[in-house]
Amino acid sequence: MAQLSNAEIVIIGGGAVGCGVAYALAKAGKTDILLLERAEDLGQATTSQGAGLCGQPRDSVERVRLAMHSVATFRELQRDPRVKPDWHEVGSLRVALTHKRAAEFQKLKQAADAAGLETVLIDRTEAKRLWPLMDFARATAILWCPSDGYMTPSCVVKAYAHQCRNLGVRIATSSLVENITMKNGRVAGARTNHGAIECRYLINAAGAHAYHVAKLAGLELPIVPVRHEYYITVPMAGLTPDLPCFRIPDLTLYGRVRDGGLLLGGWEPKSLHTDPRAYDLAGFPPEIKPDWPVLNSFEESYDGFFPAAQGAEKRFVGKGWPTFTPDGRFIIGESSRVPGFVMAGGCNAHGISGSGGIGKLLVESLLDPRPSAYVESLSPDRFTESSWKWDEARVQAARVYETYYGV
Numbered sequence: 001m002a003q004l005s006n007a008e009i010v011i012i013g014g015g016a017v018g019c020g021v022a023y024a025l026a027k028a029g030k031t032d033i034l035l036l037e038r039a040e041d042l043g044q045a046t047t048s049q050g051a052g053l054c055g056q057p058r059d060s061v062e063r064v065r066l067a068m069h070s071v072a073t074f075r076e077l078q079r080d081p082r083v084k085p086d087w088h089e090v091g092s093l094r095v096a097l098t099h100k101r102a103a104e105f106q107k108l109k110q111a112a113d114a115a116g117l118e119t120v121l122i123d124r125t126e127a128k129r130l131w132p133l134m135d136f137a138r139a140t141a142i143l144w145c146p147s148d149g150y151m152t153p154s155c156v157v158k159a160y161a162h163q164c165r166n167l168g169v170r171i172a173t174s175s176l177v178e179n180i181t182m183k184n185g186r187v188a189g190a191r192t193n194h195g196a197i198e199c200r201y202l203i204n205a206a207g208a209h210a211y212h213v214a215k216l217a218g219l220e221l222p223i224v225p226v227r228h229e230y231y232i233t234v235p236m237a238g239l240t241p242d243l244p245c246f247r248i249p250d251l252t253l254y255g256r257v258r259d260g261g262l263l264l265g266g267w268e269p270k271s272l273h274t275d276p277r278a279y280d281l282a283g284f285p286p287e288i289k290p291d292w293p294v295l296n297s298f299e300e301s302y303d304g305f306f307p308a309a310q311g312a313e314k315r316f317v318g319k320g321w322p323t324f325t326p327d328g329r330f331i332i333g334e335s336s337r338v339p340g341f342v343m344a345g346g347c348n349a350h351g352i353s354g355s356g357g358i359g360k361l362l363v364e365s366l367l368d369p370r371p372s373a374y375v376e377s378l379s380p381d382r383f384t385e386s387s388w389k390w391d392e393a394r395v396q397a398a399r400v401y402e403t404y405y406g407v
Contacts, residue, residue, distance in 0.1 A: 004172055007034035010190060010199040012177050012213055013344075014039070015047035016153060016355040018205035019160035020073070021344050024359025026167035028367060033169045034199070036192065038176040043157030046207045047352055049320030050153035051230050051265050053245050053256055054353040055092055056117050057108045057145055062374040064115035066357035073356025074151055083162035086155040090244050090256075092148035093127055095139050095305075097250040102141035104249075104407050109143065120144045131246065133238050134305050150245055150256050153352045160355075176282065180216040180341070187217065187340030201334075201366070203342040208285050208321045210331075210345035211276035214380075217341045221331060221383050222393035225285050225321035226273040226401040228349060230265025231295050232258045233312040249405035251301045262309050265318070266298040267404040273394060274321065290317040322349040326388070326396035330358065332378040333365035336385070342366060343380045348400060 014037025056067035074087040096102040112119040122144045124136040179191040189198035204213045211223040245256040252267040303310045331346040364371050
């Protein structure tokens with residue numbers, strides 16, 4: 001553990017987002033950064049349960065470019081021979097089952113074209129060549145993105161941390177922030193279980209505890225943890241690591257090969273979410289036990305595409321509490337109400353895959369005197385300077401999850 005000492009920038013949270021933000025700021029020239037993580041090691045909470053897919057086609061040019069920057073960051077990290085994010089640029093297949101979805105793919109391609117991302121609408125024969133074991137007979141359209149891929153979330157965090165340390169970032173684990181200190185109306189530092197530290201900027205990248213850290217600064221933000229699950233089967237014949245990732249939005253499914261088995265996850269039409277006010281900063285969200293009816297429904301939905309996977313033994317269940325916001329947008333940037341308090345949360349299940357892009361957005365929000373309209377739209381001010389109700393916000397945030405693949 002690094003020695004706790006004063007820093008210009010203190011980052012709370014050592015998951016993919018916190019480490020990605022530290023890396024982006026260090027690359028931007030910031031030399032006095034301290035990252036705090038309460039667990040004994042980095043990436044132990046939400047990050048540890050990520051599925052690891054990274055898809056770039058999105059419904060807006062800004063979101064496409066954000067994802068493209070994340071891919072560029074993973075490529076950059078992968079070049080270090082010592083500590084890699086385990087990035088596999090295998091491409092991805094997005095499969096439509098309806099004409100309405102096929103029309104959406106056309107719009108996704110238009111946004112990709114405008115952003116400079118290569119995507120191709122391919123036929124079933126070409127899709128079969130790319131994923132021989134999958135049956136594409138029901139497909140009405142298939143969108144291929146050759147530069148999509150997957151990574152191992154824990155390896156991503158280790159790669160970020162390795163590069164951060166090389167750039168002078170100090171990282172302190174087993175360090176719990178207990179309070180935020182203020183002076184003349186702005187952030188002045190924090191009190192931790194190892195003593196007090198001073199800082200100019202405090203960045204909240206605390207994931208499922210981002211709500212609680214914001215409360216320490218006197219800010220109420222609707223950051224809602226929503227349960228998400230996936231499973232991984234035992235190894236199966238023909239599942240090689242070079243097979244593309246896939247998404248079947250009409251069935252709310254996604255998947256990839258993981259350690260020779262099938263990783264299959266989905267977005268539930270009736271989500272299970274928790275109220276962050278129900279646990280405190282020192283506590284934890286409720287324990288998640290595998291929801292077998294939900295997990296088995298993913299398997300049943302996917303049966304027609306890969307019959308051999310039906311009934312395969314499930315050797316691992318990934319489960320966690322990614323956080324969602326009522327409008328489905330990240331919360332990134334400095335608070336005008338509490339200068340020096342900076343948000344990097346509410347990532348709507350894009351924390352790991354979007355960590356490179358989120359770091360870029362954070363740097364722009366903090367260091368660019370004229371940030372883009374898109375970056376300004378992510379400000380925490382949209383919630384602190386307007387009225388909203390918790391019950392409505394929770395329902396809306398859960399709805400963002402439930403309609404993740406909505407047309």
